[in-house]
Amino acid sequence: MKVAIVGCGNISRRHAEAYAHTGRTELVGAADLRLEKAEALAAKFGGRAYASATELLAAEDPDLVSVATPPGSHAGLAIEILGAGKSVLLEKPPVLSLAELDAVAEAEAASEGSVSVVFQHRHGSAGLRAADLLGRGALGRPLVAVCETLWFRPVSYFDPEWRGTWAGEGGGPTLGHGIHQIDLLLHLLGPWRTIDATAVRLDRPVEFEDVSLASVVFESGAVASVINSLLSPRELSRIRIDTSGGTLEVNHVYGYSDKDWTFHSAPDAAKAATLGLDPGVPKSSTADGSGPTDPWAASAGEDVPSNHEAQLTQLVDDLLAGRAHATSLASTRPTMEFVTALYASAITGGPVRRADLTPEHPFYRALNGGIPEPRLGNAFLT
Ligand SMILES: NC(=O)c1ccc[n+]([C@@H]2O[C@H](COP(=O)([O-])OP(=O)(O)OC[C@H]3O[C@@H](n4cnc5c(N)ncnc54)[C@H](O)[C@@H]3O)[C@@H](O)[C@H]2O)c1
Structure with missing residues (x-):
């Protein structure tokens, strides 16, 4: 080719x-x-x-x-x-x-x-397994999620002319950095319904935010908390999903492999009482190794890092x-809708529904809503 x-x-x-x-x-x-x-x-x-x-x-x-x-x-x-x-x-x-x-x-x-x-x-082996198992309900019903992109970019990162501007870079950590984790979260949890967000510019010489936070409600009823930062010296990328069956979690920075993922099965009450199972211990690794294998461990195969x-x-x-x-491209529309709604919510104040994002919506054409210097919820700084 x-x-x-x-x-x-x-x-x-x-x-x-x-x-x-x-x-x-x-x-x-x-x-x-x-x-x-x-x-x-x-x-x-x-x-x-x-x-x-x-x-x-x-x-x-x-x-x-x-x-x-x-x-x-x-x-x-x-x-x-x-x-x-x-x-x-x-x-x-x-x-x-x-x-x-x-x-x-x-x-x-x-x-x-x-x-x-x-x-x-989306393409590392563990991410593919997570999407498959969650999609089939094999890990339980997703309830609560946390999605963190806590990265660090020094002032010099914004030296290239295109960085730091709405026109060239398009947005801060929401669009440019957290989007990796946001895309994976949405890929794992399905359609989202509403977002209520805050975006602030605390420290970097940029036109947009250097930190954003969002509360998200999914169509399934699951809820998530999302944070995107460029001000966090000990860098971390994390998604944690608590389901009715356990906690699935990935901890990495710029790319994961299988070892960065864990699944902790929820203890069922009777077993917890008789076997002394700790909710923090994966079922597949009970002390004598005799515990039942959980669906996450059972699905392991060749380890392909996400690169x-x-x-x-x-x-x-x-x-x-x-x-x-x-x-x-079509599969990434929910991700761009999420990013659009996060900016719209942060800049206008108040929740934004996915259904609101029609071509008539003021943020459909530009992530800053066409406002050259939008307020970023950091009124206390101005
Ligand atoms: N997937 C990832 O993990 C990942 C990581 C880093 C960057 N990126 C993305 O990759 C893209 C590039 O980032 P980068 O860090 O390599 O930027 P960069 O500034 O290092 O490189 C961009 C290059 O594009 C050239 N260029 C600009 N406009 C052009 C045009 N119209 N035609 C031809 N060349 C043109 C510039 O001269 C420059 O050499 C961005 O969208 C960035 O978000 C993705």
Whole structure:
């Protein structure tokens, strides 16, 4: 399969390495507005270098093009690549608004190509097991969840011109960082219904928030607390889901493997009384090893870490087999709706329902609601 990469900065190398790892792709071209960056990537991984996607598409015939540019350029590039009949892999966040998402979806419907989005944490083996088991009810009914992205970005992180701005970066940790965990949470818990959120700018020189918090109610009735921060020196990414059957939890920072996940079965009252089972001890590891194996332990298989390699291997498999890739653009709409509602709730004050997010909603076209300097709930600072 012929592949190309547009945007040859930090993350482009992960794409090039992951494609090379599949052993079934040829990198035919790399494009960057700064030609020397495209030349450096092409020199290491193959293909010719171009100064724009337009030049690359005129000269090469890739089946799939990775878009690894700043988020503000994703929608325009995706539409151009789809217009040339090629498939696109968009880095996260796929777009900067629901309006952009719908415009890309319209271009996809008219193209022979398809759009996939990089959300690598859906593709680790434990994440796939969690989605399967929760989806089948095998871990019980989800009740309470906590989703934390507590990361640290120093002031210098915002040096590149596109960072820190609504136009270039599109949003703070809600859109740019916590979106990985938010996407995984929604993938595991299903449709959400309402969000009540706060976003504050406490310390960083940015136009948007550096911390956001949300209370979420899901269609199933489950509730979740979500926090996204760029001010947290000991970094942590965590999702914890308490179900009627136990607690499923993943603790990592930028990528997990199987060992980062645990499932603690809920003790049933009779067993707890007779066996002295501690609610904090997984059923599968009772002291003498004789306890019944829980569904989580029983589902363990090959450990595939949640990285670009995991997702791009699956994507190349899918495209070569003529199958739809699970992490399609359409599958990421609930995630972009969530991010949109979080900003709308934080900026306007009050809960936002998913059903409210029609094209007439003031935040449909822009995550800041079209307000250049929205109040972020930190009135005490101004
Ligand atoms: N999936 C992940 O874990 C992950 C991690 C980091 C970054 N990202 C995402 O990857 C994307 C790129 O991030 P980065 O850190 O590599 O940024 P970067 O600034 O290091 O690189 C972006 C590159 O794109 C080039 N560029 C800008 N506009 C262009 C255009 N229209 N055509 C061609 N080239 C263009 C720039 O010159 C630059 O070299 C962002 O969307 C970011 O959110 C994803």
